[in-house]
Amino acid sequence: MNENMNIPTTRGPLDHEIRDQIIAAAMQHFGHYGYEKTTVSDLAKAIGFSKAYIYKFFDSKQAIGEVICTNRLAMIMQIVEVALADAPTASEKIRRLFRSISEAGADLFFHDRKLYDIAAVASRDQWPSAKAHHLRIREIIKHILLEGREAGEFERKTPLDESTNAIFLVILPYINPAQLQYNLDTAPEAAMHLSALILRSLAP
Numbered sequence: 001m002n003e004n005m006n007i008p009t010t011r012g013p014l015d016h017e018i019r020d021q022i023i024a025a026a027m028q029h030f031g032h033y034g035y036e037k038t039t040v041s042d043l044a045k046a047i048g049f050s051k052a053y054i055y056k057f058f059d060s061k062q063a064i065g066e067v068i069c070t071n072r073l074a075m076i077m078q079i080v081e082v083a084l085a086d087a088p089t090a091s092e093k094i095r096r097l098f099r100s101i102s103e104a105g106a107d108l109f110f111h112d113r114k115l116y117d118i119a120a121v122a123s124r125d126q127w128p129s130a131k132a133h134h135l136r137i138r139e140i141i142k143h144i145l146l147e148g149r150e151a152g153e154f155e156r157k158t159p160l161d162e163s164t165n166a167i168f169l170v171i172l173p174y175i176n177p178a179q180l181q182y183n184l185d186t187a188p189e190a191a192m193h194l195s196a197l198i199l200r201s202l203a204p
Helices: 016-035 041-046 061-087 090-110 115-125 129-150 160-174 186-204
Strands: none
Touching: 016 041, 016 061, 016 115, 061 090, 061 115, 061 129, 090 129, 090 160, 090 186, 115 129, 115 160, 129 160, 160 186
16 A cells, blocks of 8 residues: 555654754644645745755655644544544544544644645545545444444444445545535534434434
8 A cells, every 4th residue: 555655754863853853844844834835945044054965854745734733633633542442332433533533633732823724735636544544444444343243233334435434435535634624614414413423323
């Protein structure tokens, strides 16, 4: 899978302090000018390094963006996993999945406007970080469905992959930052109503 995803890589010296400086400067410039308008030369000037020196740590601007995006998506998944951890039933996990995904995405992407532009680009261009995030959510949905089927909460006639994909498509507007920005006002209500609709469709 990794061969087809063309994952941008970090490389060269593993000096974490300098890498952190580059990432911090990138977040500041992305927030002020936008990801697409910021160049590696801009970042180099901000830090006082040469562009060639930055390329010793990251092989492209996207590689820098990937670090920022991957870290933020990991924070979202941590919030989701904590929300699901003590759910007593698969049905409750579906409810919490919708609620935690929409709340975490809104909070982490839109209360910190620095991250919106880069998140939108990552989603639009299907960066490896965005693809991996989607795959992780699909796996969570699939696991919840299996748990619910084994417990007798959910029907078993529909192919598992079909149910997984359908639920993922329903939740996608609350995962994709470009779509979520248009659903912020209704996200809490939508999380409740959509999860309830899905649970009715899953009833045995």
